[in-house]
Amino acid sequence: MCRPCECERKYQLIVITIMRYRRIPDETIRRLPIYLRGLLYLAQQGRESISSRSLADFLAVNSWQIRKDFSYFGEFGTRGVGYKIEKLTRQIKGILKLDVVHRAALVGVGNLGSAVLAYPGFGIYGFDIAAAFDNDPGKIGSKVKNVTVEDVSKLRTLRKRKIDLAIIAVPREVAQQTADELVKGGIKGILNFSPCYITVPGKVKVITIDIAMDLARLPYYMPVGSKAK
Amino acid sequence: MCRPCECERKYQLIVITIMRYRRIPDETIRRLPIYLRGLLYLAQQGRESISSRSLADFLAVNSWQIRKDFSYFGEFGTRGVGYKIEKLTRQIKGILKLDVVHRAALVGVGNLGSAVLAYPGFGIYGFDIAAAFDNDPGKIGSKVKNVTVEDVSKLRTLRKRKIDLAIIAVPREVAQQTADELVKGGIKGILNFSPCYITVPGKVKVITIDIAMDLARLPYYMPVGSKAK
DNA sequence: CTATGTGAATTTATTCACAGCA
DNA sequence: TGCTGTGAATAAATTCACATAG
Numbered sequence: 001m002c003r004p005c006e007c008e009r010k011y012q013l014i015v016i017t018i019m020r021y022r023r024i025p026d027e028t029i030r031r032l033p034i035y036l037r038g039l040l041y042l043a044q045q046g047r048e049s050i051s052s053r054s055l056a057d058f059l060a061v062n063s064w065q066i067r068k069d070f071s072y073f074g075e076f077g078t079r080g081v082g083y084k085i086e087k088l089t090r091q092i093k094g095i096l097k098l099d100v101v102h103r104a105a106l107v108g109v110g111n112l113g114s115a116v117l118a119y120p121g122f123g124i125y126g127f128d129i130a131a132a133f134d135n136d137p138g139k140i141g142s143k144v145k146n147v148t149v150e151d152v153s154k155l156r157t158l159r160k161r162k163i164d165l166a167i168i169a170v171p172r173e174v175a176q177q178t179a180d181e182l183v184k185g186g187i188k189g190i191l192n193f194s195p196c197y198i199t200v201p202g203k204v205k206v207i208t209i210d211i212a213m214d215l216a217r218l219p220y221y222m223p224v225g226s227k228a229k
Numbered sequence: 230m231c232r233p234c235e236c237e238r239k240y241q242l243i244v245i246t247i248m249r250y251r252r253i254p255d256e257t258i259r260r261l262p263i264y265l266r267g268l269l270y271l272a273q274q275g276r277e278s279i280s281s282r283s284l285a286d287f288l289a290v291n292s293w294q295i296r297k298d299f300s301y302f303g304e305f306g307t308r309g310v311g312y313k314i315e316k317l318t319r320q321i322k323g324i325l326k327l328d329v330v331h332r333a334a335l336v337g338v339g340n341l342g343s344a345v346l347a348y349p350g351f352g353i354y355g356f357d358i359a360a361a362f363d364n365d366p367g368k369i370g371s372k373v374k375n376v377t378v379e380d381v382s383k384l385r386t387l388r389k390r391k392i393d394l395a396i397i398a399v400p401r402e403v404a405q406q407t408a409d410e411l412v413k414g415g416i417k418g419i420l421n422f423s424p425c426y427i428t429v430p431g432k433v434k435v436i437t438i439d440i441a442m443d444l445a446r447l448p449y450y451m452p453v454g455s456k457a458k
Numbered sequence: 459c460t461a462t463g464t465g466a467a468t469t470t471a472t473t474c475a476c477a478g479c480a
Numbered sequence: 481t482g483c484t485g486t487g488a489a490t491a492a493a494t495t496c497a498c499a500t501a502g
Contacts, residue, residue, distance in 0.1 A: 033445040097448035115344035121441035189447035205450035212350035216262040218418035219326035221434035
């Protein structure tokens with residue numbers, strides 16, 4: 001039976017609607033860090049409050065999008081006035097669970113890995129890259145940005161060191177194997193820079209960034225006649 | 230007048246439908262490089278043809294999604310058989326305008342910039358990072374991966390060197406200014422690694438990657454109780 | 459009998475218009 | 481009056497079911 005009768009369909013629809021009543025759109029979650037980044041910057045500039053319109057202009061998005069996104073979580077602003085930047089920042093951090101410091105491990109201290117270690121942008125979101133691993137004996141023991149590179153065999157110590165996030169910056173051939181070991185080590189979230197799909201147990205979240213792939217869709221959007229001949 | 234009468238609404242709907250009849254979803258364009266990456270890998274493994282189902286399993290996506298995406302551009306496969314990998318690869322490259330070599334410039338040879346220069350993944354999509362720029366006199370003139378670092382004042386030479394793409398890996402304070410100069414130099418597409426919004430003329434496409442921001446939405450998806458205390 | 463290609467149904471996300479509160 | 485918060489309308493994307501071609 002492929003087409004259930006009308007009443008059955010409507011019943012199912014109602015059930016699903018109730019179940020998902022307060023479901024947060026993934027796109028909203030994707031945008032929250034954008035808002036947070038802007039708010040942190042504005043706070044740094046000494047700004048104390050802002051309207052959705054001004055924030056929208058600043059971030060080059062729509063004001064109703066911002067209000068709608070916030071509305072999924074409650075009422076954060078004051079009608080007729082706007083938002084207190086400090087309070088709003090705290091709320092968003094709470095939603096994203098960024099209100100505690102997250103200790104992260106980096107695996108693969110090559111070109112990209114070293115750049116990640118040196119990248120100054122993680123701190124504002126409360127991340128602390130607390131460990132680095134590699135399989136190259138020449139790198140093990142060396143210090144990069146106050147972090148001593150350890151042998152990958154030490155990955156099983158992550159759990160007791162309260163490290164629950166990992167960044168994979170190894171060659172694609174060993175990405176899956178690295179992920180497996182991270183999961184064994186108790187890691188619950190992975191930021192993967194290897195250009196491949198990674199299989200993990202359902203409870204672990206993986207976000208993959210493939211910088212070449214992002215570049216690959218640029219030419220499509222570029223006006224014709226402007227491509228190199 | 231905010232609510233047009235019924236007939237007017239329907240008329241407008243028809244006009245919009247016709248205008249957008251063959252509009253390609255942005256999400257489809259975003260996925261094409263994923264398919265391309267997988268196909269290039271399979272070709273390398275000696276595979277010659279594949280069904281949407283097998284490709285879907287390999288890439289961890291849905292088979293109907295793949296078929297739907299391709300259908301926007303025409304008929305690429307053979308019913309009852311599947312797709313010829315070599316032909317399909319050529320088609321996708323054509324759509325994404327990756328069938329010609331694109332020469333790209335890198336601006337900012339710091340940690341991240343150097344990693345980008347050394348990154349081996351751009352070649353498969355037909356990108357050639359043909360120039361690198363920095364404002365640090367200590368770096369200018371040095372060679373990184375066969376590319377000589379030039380002074381940022383030389384950005385205006387990009388047009389005559391047939392470079393139409395750029396990668397920005399400079400501190401956020403100078404990102405906008407860098408973008409302005411790139412646009413003056415004739416650049417039509419920018420991959421921006423600075424954690425900020427960049428304003429460019431409408432004809433220029435910008436894609437921004439903020440690696441810290443991607444990490445920032447991981448904790449939200451991680452199971453409760455697993456965050457560092 | 460197999461696997462593609464696609465209109466239609468469904469789901470998800472965006473945009474709108476305005477009620478409601480300061 | 482000004483700006484938030486939100487149900488409703490619209491748009492976009494995904495998923496489905498199957499007609500169709502090899």
